[in-house]
Amino acid sequence: MLDLLIKEAxxxxxxTDIGITDGHISCVLENIEEAALSVINAKGRIVVxxxxxxxxxxxxxxxxxxxxxxxxxxVEKGALTFERKKMFTVExxxxxxxxxxxxxxxxxxxAIRTNVDVDASVGLKGIEALIQLRxxxxxxxxxxxxxFAQEGVFFDHETQVLLGQAIQMGADMIGGHxxxxxxxxxxxxxxxxxxxxYNIEADFHIDESGNRNHYLLPYLAKRMNELGLVGRxxxxxxxxxxxxxxxxxxxxxxxxxxxxxxxxxxPTAISTRNLAPVKRLxxxxxxxxxxxxxxxxxxxxxxxxxxxxxxxLLSYVQRFFSEDEVNQVWSMVTDSGASLLGLPNxxxxxxxxxxxxxxDAYSPKEVIAYTSPAVVIIRSGKLIQDTLRHFII
Ligand SMILES: [Zn+2]
Numbered sequence: 001m002l003d004l005l006i007k008e009a010x011x012x013x014x015x016t017d018i019g020i021t022d023g024h025i026s027c028v029l030e031n032i033e034e035a036a037l038s039v040i041n042a043k044g045r046i047v048v049x050x051x052x053x054x055x056x057x058x059x060x061x062x063x064x065x066x067x068x069x070x071x072x073x074x075v076e077k078g079a080l081t082f083e084r085k086k087m088f089t090v091e092x093x094x095x096x097x098x099x100x101x102x103x104x105x106x107x108x109x110x111a112i113r114t115n116v117d118v119d120a121s122v123g124l125k126g127i128e129a130l131i132q133l134r135x136x137x138x139x140x141x142x143x144x145x146x147x148f149a150q151e152g153v154f155f156d157h158e159t160q161v162l163l164g165q166a167i168q169m170g171a172d173m174i175g176g177h178x179x180x181x182x183x184x185x186x187x188x189x190x191x192x193x194x195x196x197x198y199n200i201e202a203d204f205h206i207d208e209s210g211n212r213n214h215y216l217l218p219y220l221a222k223r224m225n226e227l228g229l230v231g232r233x234x235x236x237x238x239x240x241x242x243x244x245x246x247x248x249x250x251x252x253x254x255x256x257x258x259x260x261x262x263x264x265x266x267p268t269a270i271s272t273r274n275l276a277p278v279k280r281l282x283x284x285x286x287x288x289x290x291x292x293x294x295x296x297x298x299x300x301x302x303x304x305x306x307x308x309x310x311x312x313l314l315s316y317v318q319r320f321f322s323e324d325e326v327n328q329v330w331s332m333v334t335d336s337g338a339s340l341l342g343l344p345n346x347x348x349x350x351x352x353x354x355x356x357x358x359x360d361a362y363s364p365k366e367v368i369a370y371t372s373p374a375v376v377i378i379r380s381g382k383l384i385q386d387t388l389r390h391f392i393i
Pocket of ligand 1: 055056057115205236293294
C-alpha cells in the first residue's frame with residue numbers, strides 16, 4: 001500500500017505516475033495500479049522536485065515595509081541599511097525572514113542560499129535567527145546560511161573575529177563582498193583563507209557594479225587554483241563580464257572553466273547595470289544559477305521570494321525565447337541550481353526523498369510565462385499544500 005499516489009503528472013515531457021512510501025519515492029512508472037491511502041490526479045500538469053533560489057538576503061528582507069522608499073545610489077542605500085542593522089534583533093530578523101521563507105515555500109521553492117550580514121553593527125543576530133529558521137524548516141525547505149562580510153573585513157577588527165564565530169555557530173559557508181570599502185584582492189584572500197581553514201565553500205559578491213575598474217574575477221579564479229579551492233566558490237553578479245571585449249571575455253570564460261567557478265545571476269540587478277552574459281556562460285557548460293537577491297528592502301522595493309519572477313525577467317532581458325533557451329532558464333532554477341548548491345539526489349527518481357511540486361501549467365514555458373502557482377507541494381513525503389482540488393477546470 002502506497003502512502004500517496006500521484007497520477008498523470010508531466011515529468012520531463014511525459015505523463016507519469018509517482019508512488020510515495022515512508023517519505024521516499026517508491027516508484028516512477030507510466031501507470032501504477034497499486035492501492036494508495038491518498039491519490040492526487042495532476043491531470044497532465046507539470047511536476048518538478050521544486051525550485052532553487054541561489055541567492056537572497058533573508059536577514060534584510062521587507063525593510064522597506066517599515067519606511068518610505070527613497071531612490072538613491074548604491075552607496076546611499078548601503079548606508080541606510082547599515083544604520084537600520086544597528087536596530088536589528090533576533091526576533092525582528094526572524095519575523096521578516098520567515099514571511100519570505102513561507103512565500104517561497106508556497107511558490108514551490110525547495111532550497112534557498114541566503115547571505116546573512118556579520119559585522120560590528122549587527123553582530124551574530126542574523127546568523128542566530130537564520131540558523132534557527134534553517135532547523136525549523138528542515139525537511140520542507142533547505143536553507144544554506146552564508147556568513148557574509150557585506151561591509152568588508154578590514155574596517156574594524158571585530159568583524160574578522162565574528163566571521164569565524166559565525167562558522168563555529170553553524171553557518172554553512174563564508175561570503176565575501178570584494179568591492180566593499182575598496183578592499184579588493186586583500187578581501188578575497190581573507191575570505192578564501194577562511195574557506196580553506198574551515199573546509200567550507202565560499203560565496204562572493206564580485207564585479208557587481210559592471211564597471212571596468214571593478215574586475216576582480218581573474219584574481220579570484222587565480223587564487224582558487226592556488227589555494228586548492230577549484231569548484232568550491234560561487235560568484236554572484238559578475239556584471240563586468242558584460243563590459244569586456246571579445247578577447248577579454250574568452251579569456252575570462254577560460255579562467256571560469258579552469259577554476260570551476262560557479263556563477264549566480266540576480267536579474268533584478270538590471271535596474272542599475274548590465275547582467276553577466278548568461279548565454280555565453282551556458283555555452284561553456286559553466287554552472288549558472290538564479291537568485292532573487294534583495295526583496296522589498298532599500299535596494300529593491302519589489303520582489304516576493306518567488307524565483308519564477310527572476311526566471312521571467314532574465315528571459316526578457318537576455319531573450320531566452322526559443323524552446324532550447326526556455327529549457328536553459330528552467331534548468332537554472334531546477335537542475336543547475338541544485339548542482340550549484342550541491343544538493344544531492346535532486347531528481348524525481350526511485351529511492352530519493354519525495355519532494356514534489358505540481359505547477360498549474362503543462363510545460364516549462366507556461367510556468368515561466370504565467371509564473372504559475374504551485375497547486376500541490378509535497379516535502380519529505382508529506383502533503384504541505386494542496387489547492388488542486390479547488391480547481392474546477
Ligand atoms: Zn546580493
